[in-house]
Amino acid sequence: MLSLFLSKRFSQSRQKGFASILNKASTIGVLLGVSVLIVALSVINGFEEQLEKRLLSVVSHVTYDAPYEPINDWKSKVNILEQQQGVLAAVPEINVTGMVQFKGKLKAAQIKGVDIHSHEGVSSVGEFIKDVSIKSLAQNEVILGAQIAESLNLSIGHNFTLLIANKNAKSMLSAPKRIKVTLVGLVKMGGPIDQSMALINLESLQTSLSLKPDQVTSLRVKVTDVFEAHNIAMSAGRSLPDLVYVNSWFRTQGSLYQDIQMVRTIVFLVVILIIAVASFNIVSSMVMEVKDKQSDIAILKTMGAKDSTIFSTFAFKGVGNALLGSLVGSALGVVISLYLPELFVWFYGEGTQNPLSGVYFVEFLPSKLIWTDIAITLGVTLLLALLASIYPAWQATKTDPAKVLGNG
Structure with missing residues (x-):
């Protein structure tokens, strides 16, 4: 040309x-x-x-939180959710905000009571935990975020106290519930997770909060498409007979x-x-x-x-x-x-x-x-x-x- x-x-x-x-x-x-x-x-x-x-492999894709009364017969509710379209797995949880106390020092933490047999089906947090497996988490043993432990000078094997608000107390000034626990593992992921996470056996929290074995405060769901989590959450949530708050990762990590x-x-x-x-x-x-x-x-x-x-x-x-x-x-x-x-x-x-x-x-x-x-x-x-x-x-x-x- x-x-x-x-x-x-x-x-x-x-x-x-x-x-x-x-x-x-x-x-x-x-x-x-x-x-x-x-x-x-x-x-x-x-x-x-x-x-x-x-x-998003660690944080909750979708959670259904009980606003007032705990969720009863959680096994049947988990079965209902796992049959819904877009849901890969569902597990019970107890989520409470509390304090980690060690030698007079306090640190805020998001305390999660997890079912050690099924939790790894909805979370990959085990990949970032050193020294222990979630499946071996015994009564009153805790896995903490690495930065929480570092700020309190906590080491593996140390005994410390978890402080949890007593919701059954008649007075707002009532003393919180105290749980004596042992540190058995650390979450080393980096970022906010290390600063807030505390994992404990589900049965330990049920006992401390006076809940029955079939009662939990939250149901956690893993979805097939994380970017459709909100739509899946609303659709699957309609199948539950309980009154629950619907939350997806868009509310916690969406920003x-x-x-x-x-x-x-x-x-x-x-x-x-x-x-x-x-x-x-x-x-x-x-x-x-x-x-x-x-x-x-x-x-x-x-x-x-x-x-x-x-x-x-x-x-x-x-x-x-x-x-x-x-x-x-x-x-x-x-x-x-x-x-x-x-x-x-x-x-x-x-x-x-x-x-x-x-x-x-x-x-x-x-x-x-x-x-x-x-x-x-x-x-x-x-x-x-x-x-x-x-x-x-x-x-x-x-x-x-x-x-x-x-x-x-």
């Missing part, structure tokens, strides 16, 4: 002065913009993946998921604007190039070249510059994304300097490449480059051979 041939020849000819600087700057701008966008999107994808694999999606949108828009600025630098460089190539354009026209040929020649040149930057930027972005977790660990190490340690649900920088993101980035970049090339290419077709060659 003649336009492609001419575009290639023009690209091979050396530009001089400011036009050459602008041409290189626009290509480098596109390169950096594309690589930054690919890396940023891969990090956001990585956080979303880890949210589902780590945090984190929404933040990830918001950051994705903001990053995409901001970096696309940066790429747009770099792409429209093509306008300046190509306008100057059209001016430098006026004599060549005039000669082509006198030889019978059509305006469409001239237009396509410069349009291809503008898109070619952007394509070069896009391809190199994509390759750079992919390489950085693939090795980003290792680079993060190498730079920060695993000590206290790690900015993610103890703050988020991961202590490393996750990265996940999605090839559709790369395709969209390339498509948008080339579209912006094409739009930026239209005016200079159109201006080239307006060259008057008589004026240009006559002045020569």
Whole structure:
């Protein structure tokens, strides 16, 4: 094709002065913009993946909480829930807010009484517990979040006290119930879970709260699709004969998921604007190039070249510059994304300097490449480059051979 041939020849000819600087700057701008966008999107994808694999594998997908009276005959209610569409498993729980007391120090905790035989069917917390298995959790033994234990100087084997509000007391000033327990394991997941979780045998809490063996305060459900948890929760909840509060992870962790999606949108828009600025630098460089190539354009026209040929020649040149930057930027972005977790660990190490340690649900920088993101980035970049090339290419077709060659 003649336009492609001419575009290639023009690209091979050396530009001089400011036009050459602008041409290189626009290509480098596109390169950096594309690589930054690919890396940023891969990090956001990585956080979303880890949210589902780590945090949502531990926190409750759906819970049905008794507002006043405990749920009776929990085994039949579990069977009802497990027959509902979208439900993978259901288990009984007792959830209470209490305090961990050790040597005069207090720390708030979310105390969960769990059925040691079935809890691992709805939670992967066992993967983050050291020294013990949930199935071996005996009466009055507790597994604590690592940061709770660290703040109270608790070690495996230490005896301490759980303080739980006495709901049956007649006075608000009544002393809380005290449960003497032993620390047998630590949850080391990172983030808020380590700061709040306390797991205890279901029977221990039933005894302490004066509940019958078939009574619990909550039913926990694991669903097939975590992002449809709310709809599944409402649908399955209608099958229960009890009055319950319906909660899904969207209420407890939904803000984190929404933040990830918001950051994705903001990053995409901001970096696309940066790429747009770099792409429209093509306008300046190509306008100057059209001016430098006026004599060549005039000669082509006198030889019978059509305006469409001239237009396509410069349009291809503008898109070619952007394509070069896009391809190199994509390759750079992919390489950085693939090795980003290792680079993060190498730079920060695993000590206290790690900015993610103890703050988020991961202590490393996750990265996940999605090839559709790369395709969209390339498509948008080339579209912006094409739009930026239209005016200079159109201006080239307006060259008057008589004026240009006559002045020569």
